[in-house]
Amino acid sequence: MTSANGEDDYRATVRRLIDRQPQHLDLLQRVxxxxxxxxxxxxxxxxxxxxxxxLGVSAASDEAIGRTEELQFVLGEGPCIDAFAARRPVLAANLADAANYRWPVYAPAAHDNGVRAVFAFPLQVGAARLGVMDIFRDRVGPLTDTELRMAFTFADVTVEVLLDTQEKNLTSNSTGLLDVGHRAELFQAQGMVMMQLGVSIAEALLRMRAYAYAENRRLEDVARDVVNRTLRLDGPKNEDPELPKGTA
Known part of the structure; x- marks a missing residue:
């Protein structure tokens, strides 16, 4: 099992890799x-x-990949759609195999665009689903254990990026700071969610932020509803998913 420090090191590394990308690009493009x-x-x-x-918003490493990504929503099938619905990674190490039974329309179209393997990772926290990160390769073969771990970390950091961006947007017309009363209410709400879900205090805050993102609400408003007992965040725990063995 990865230690907390080891996980933090991976996250710090991933954030540095994102920060090194050209700053004129959109944040998701840098990811x-x-x-x-x-x-x-x-x-x-x-x-x-x-x-x-x-599909709400999409970003891609280049225009060609962007077209391949959005093609899934045009055709109504593909790894992104499946990963979002199942809340689990979809790892297609050989796209040609998937063409036979899983994505009979999308797989040949993506293959024509140079894609030979695709790995889809849900962007989610507990019951709140934000989207999917798709990794495309031009050769057949699975991700290594190290690459898989890095991909999960990129997905986790992408969730954090989305939540941070949402909170900044919603507080752009205010000071962006919580007063003492709101901070106390937020901390109380964290404790209540922690007890509801049986998670850590940090995980409780992450669940609240994810809910606020999904509902397009301010975090302080979500906290107030939790404290007033008009909202519960019961749902599946945010456990690491079992890693599929390279199945399509």
Whole structure:
């Protein structure tokens, strides 16, 4: 099992890799570029999706990958859609195999665009789903254990990026600071969510932030509803998913 310090080191490394990307790019584009460069990928796409699976916003490492990414929503099938619905990674180490039974329309189209393998990772916290990160390769073969671990870390950091961006947008017309009363209410809400879900205090805050993102609400408003007992965040724990063995 990875130690807390080891996990923090991975996250810090991933954030540095993202920060090294050209600053004129959109933040999600920088994520896609960093994933592509450091996981020997053909390209990377990030899809931000609504609760019903509708594409909201997407970003890609380049325009060609962007078209391959959005093609899934045009055709109504693909690894991104499956990973979002199942809340689990979809690892297709050989896209040609998937064409026979899983994505009979999308797989040949992606293959024509140079894609030979694709790995889709849900962007989620507990019951709150934000979207999916797709990693495309131009050769057949699974991710190594190290690459898989790095991919999960990139997905986790992408979730944090989305939550941070949402909170900044919602507080852009205010000071962005919580007064003493709101901080106390937030801490109380964290404790209540921690007890509801049986998670750590840090995980409780992450669950609240994810819920606020999914509902397009301010964190302080979510905290107030939790404290007033008009909102509960019961849902599946944010445990590390069992790693599939390279299945399509």
């Amino acid at each position: 896609c570029r960093a994933v592509t460069e450091n996981l020997s990928a053909f390209g990377t796409g990030v899809c931000v999706m609504t609760a019903d699976g509708t």
